[in-house]
Amino acid sequence: MKVGKKLIIGFMIIASLVGFVGIFSVISHNNIQTNSKIITKVLELDILLDESLVELLALIHSENVEDYIREKSDYEQTRAKFDALFKQLNNEYTKKLQDLGFNTETFCKNADELAKISNRLIAHHKRSLAKNRASEEKESLEKELRHNILSALVALQDSALTRDVELMRYKSKEAIYQYKDQKHGVEWLDSISKVKDNSLIVPSQDISKDLNAYERVAQDLCKIIVEQKTIETQEHLVFGELKELINRLEENQAGIVNKIKTESQTLARNTHLTMFVVIAGAFLVSIILGLTIAHSISKPVANLAQTTQAIAQGDFSVRVDVATTDEIGELATSFNKMAEDLQRTTTSIDNLNDANQQLQAIQRELEVTVEKLTVANRELADFVYITAHDLKAPLRGIGTLAEWISTDYADKFDEEGKKQINLLIQRSQRMYEQITSILRYSEIGRNTYKREKIDLNKLVEEIISDIAPLENIQITIADKLPTPVCDKIHLTQIFYNLLSNAIKYADKPDVQVTIGCVEDDGFWKFSVADNGPGIEEKYFDKIFKIFQTLSAKDDHKGIGIGLAIVRKVVEVYGGKIWVESTPGQGTTFFFTLGKHKEPTGIETEKEHETNIIC
């Protein structure tokens, strides 16, 4: 799988987990919302029930028919609302309510029973109201009767009946006033019959007729009272039932509300817990997934790096073990191919290395030989130096003795003898000069030298004044001269020799010598030009060799060491010297000095000079 694909799949999994969390939270939210709706409805139902009960009580206690009719209508309206709401709740959330343990059937039954009891109660009340109306009618009747009885009693005045009639009248009065009390009604009836039985005289027809009517009323009253009692007892019973039922309904409702509340809380808690678990899970899964992907990417890379290191350390036999099909796998395949090529190549490199080692051995031998040669060369130089040096003392002795002989015994010599002793003195002096020159020449590059800033303008002036040229000689410094870092003696040797040569070989009455200097890239180019006899081109090389001069041996113009010394000094500083000349017109010597060049071939140790005898 490609690395990109791996990453995309990883991101998709994480994204789907996040999506799941979102969907879950939406569902949980919906559940909680439904629960709260149910709670609202059930509470509404509860309110309606309470309202209906209050209205029912008001209905039952209504005093008159108008009140009764109004209260009944209110009660029925509330009941209808209650029924409708319950029906709606039942329809919409049947399953939910069942899950909650809300027994709709029981609730319906209870509600129906409540309705029935209520209706019964209402019917009783209606009847009771009707009885009340009846008793009112009886009272008006009784008033009429009493009036009649009173008028009859007037007629019975002075008779034995009077007292009983009075009692009857009193009792009836009492019974009517308290018609609801059965005792009074019965007492009243008793007193009427007593009046009838105890009459000593036969009452008149009118009176007996009234008494009978009176008795009938009393009997009716008694009946009404009994009936009223029954109704009251029944009402009482119905109220008890109703109370119980209401309690049951309310308990049921409260249970449901509590259940829903608990369930909602649990649901919320569960939702939080689940969300936490899902988020933690998603987090964990993304970490594991990320690590896995990272590992699946980094492991082959690490493997590759390890192998690369092994190869870098020279183990060409190792290969990358990467089985993935992504870019890293492709890289590993290419890498393995490269390692194979490299292994093949190293075999030939090994051969090359062998050859190289042989070459190095040869080179080491060569270095040893060079070292030996250097030592031998130095010894030879030392030998030359020491020999020349040691020759000086005896030669000086010879010269001194010859001088003494020529002066002390001058009168003993004839002309020939004088000539010979003078030649001896001259030749020994010349030999001394040659030895001194050899020493000076071989000293260049042998000794340690000082390195200091030399102002050539000043130094050349000093050299010119040392040479002390004659009046016909004009030495010109054409350019401003630099201040190189050199050994003063070396620079003196260069300019002294070049200038003195120019003067020494001058052949014209007006001698012109010009010193110039131009700056070039990294070095100075000096020139010393004269208007002397010039040098033929074929001698250009020869003049720089030691003891080579273009004049005869005894010309006394020179022994042929000056230019050799100049060349050696210039070369020690890494410079070059050459000559340009037109015979008959003049010669120009050029030489260069490196601006930052360290002198080479100069020994910095003195160990080779210890044997020198002064």
Add this chain to the structure above:
Amino acid sequence: MRPILFVDDDDIDVMTIKRVIRSLGVPNQLVCRSDGEEALEYLRNGSDEKPCLILLDLNMPRMSGWELLEIIITDDVLREIPVVILTTSNKRDDIDQANKFDPPIVGFLTKPPGYQKFVEMIRRQLEELNFIQLENATK
């Protein structure tokens, strides 16, 4: 008058310097010793008068001029005597080293080829040190 001490192992040089001193008319006695040890023996001998000048060769058997100088500079009396180096060498190392012994070194002479040059050199050196008067030097 204090003597002049000449230290050199070369016979001809000894002859030369004797002749030079005589020809320059230097009145001081010339004492010659052929190496450093002999010179030191002379210098440390209490009965001998200390020289007023030492003419010293550098390269000598047994004890060289430098070795002698090393000893002289540790001696409170001897290091007061002026020394003129008289050598065959004109090597820079020697000249550089001579600068380290200043004092007592007051001159550094390279033996020239030829007697006349030698005379001139010594005369100039002694004049410089006020040893001889100019009128003496002419002869």
